Amino acid sequence: MHHYHRLRETLGTHPIGAPESEEFLEILKILFPPGEVEIALHLDFRLRKVSEVAGAAGVPEEEALKKLESMADRGSVLAKKIEGEMAYALLPVYPGLFEYPFMKGGDDETRKRLARLWHAYYMKAMAAELARANPPWNRVFPAEEAIPEEYEILPFEVASQMMAKASDIALANCPCRISAQNCDKPLDVCLSFDGAARFLSERGMARMISLEEAVEVLKRSEEAGLVHTGSNSAEKLVFMCNCCPCCCHFLRLITEHNYPEAVAKSSYRASLNSGECIGCGVCAEERCPVKAVTLEGETAAVNAEKCIGCGLCVSTCPTGAITLVKRGNYQPPPATAGELVKRIVGNKQKSGIGD
Ligand code: SF4
Ligand code: SF4
Structure with a gap:
């Protein structure tokens, strides 16, 4: 067990930490x-590089390579060829150790056991850990159909424009829905980009797709x-998830764990023209993932504070009564992934709750 404690400590140095728990040690095993x-x-x-790892571990290079390849194939470590030699790195808990083994599929019994352990770990420790990230690790992008035309649209606000920056795009099954099995929403909607896309497709956890197919994934997800x-971050995407509020480990921070700021809102919020609302209830009962719209008598009412700006209520409103408008005092995302990490780490240190 000593090895697993040490591994957990190293994993805990990532900005998205790895709090102590028996369940996490079982997952690592x-x-x-x-x-x-x-x-x-x-x-x-x-x-x-494998030669460096083998040297540090004091084992023949061939043996280290075999074991590292086995871990990479399972989605437990990251692998990439550098200057003709295989190189490996640990994966953070998110995105990585939780998601990749579920994307791989395979042995059902192991998968069920992992699902039970992850659920327990998430409820006991990891949800609170994810919610500590400030700024949040994930950001909401509005449904493309709902984006209003009257404002200047910045490229970082639009999912398809961000996806167009990537050289490679891969599509995988959603690990949250595989693991939680709380709904029957589509599984094949989990997108990754560039290095993550290449790794996941090389290891049989995802398949490469074109930008056009990725845009179709967005449309299917909105529907x-x-x-x-x-x-x-405003610079580029590592992943683009299409999330439900009943399985997603990030949206559930809002819907189940009362961390309303745990996912960064989009730059928009829903606005209601009550004169056009016929009180059908579609927005409140079928579309809003965070219960930011309610039906008050014959009319819908939007709670702007709760609204995450996903735009899902807009396209299905039969009268066009609900639209997206720019959010006041909107803080744009960190410019780069590096800046995001720096700010998360800095804020954790300031609050004195580092691992
Ligand atoms: S009201 Fe709900 S569905 Fe509409 S944009 Fe806000 S969070 Fe999304
Ligand atoms: S979907 Fe449109 S018409 Fe129906 S309750 Fe919501 S805002 Fe009103």
Whole structure:
């Protein structure tokens, strides 16, 4: 067990931490079985060539390579070829250790056991840990059909424009819905980009798709009432999830755990023209993932504070009574992923709650 405590400590140095819990140690035992965990202890979040890892672990290079490949195939570590040699790094808990093994599929019993352990870990410790990230790790992108034309639209606000910056795009099944099994929303809507896309497709966890197919995924997701959430930086995307409020580990921070600011809102909010509302209730009962719209007698009412600006209520309103408008005092996302990480780490240190 000593090895697993040490591995957890290293994983806890990531800005999205890895709080202590028995369940997490059990998860690590599945993802890094005895015989392999000893090699994983010589990794961190920087890619290291296999020769370097083998040297540090004191094992022949061939043996280290075999074990690291086994972990990479399982979605437990990241792998990439550098200057003709394989290199490996630890994956953070999110996005990585939670998601990738579920994307891989495979042995049903192991998957069910992992799902039970992740659920327990999330409820006991990880939800609070995810909610500590300030600024949040994930950001809401509005449904494309709902984006109003009367404002200047900044590229970082639009999911498809952000996706167009990527050289590679891959599509996988949603790990949150596979794991939680709380609804029957579509599974094949989980998008990743560039390095993450290449790794996941090489290891059989996702398949490469074109930008046109990725835009179709957005459309299907909007129709199904799924919220686009992606990396919270203006520069580029690492992933773009299409989330339901009953399975997603991030949206549930809002809907179940009372952390209303745990996911960054889009730059829009819903606005109601009550004169045009016929009180059909579609927005409140079928579309809003966070219960920001309610039916008050014969008319809908929007709680602007609660609204995350997903735009899902807009396209299904039969009278066009509900639209998106720019949110006042909107704070744009960090410019780069590096800045996001720096700010999360800085804020954790300021609040004195580092791992
Ligand atoms: S009211 Fe609900 S569905 Fe509409 S934009 Fe806000 S969060 Fe999304
Ligand atoms: S969907 Fe439109 S018409 Fe129906 S209650 Fe909501 S705002 Fe009113």
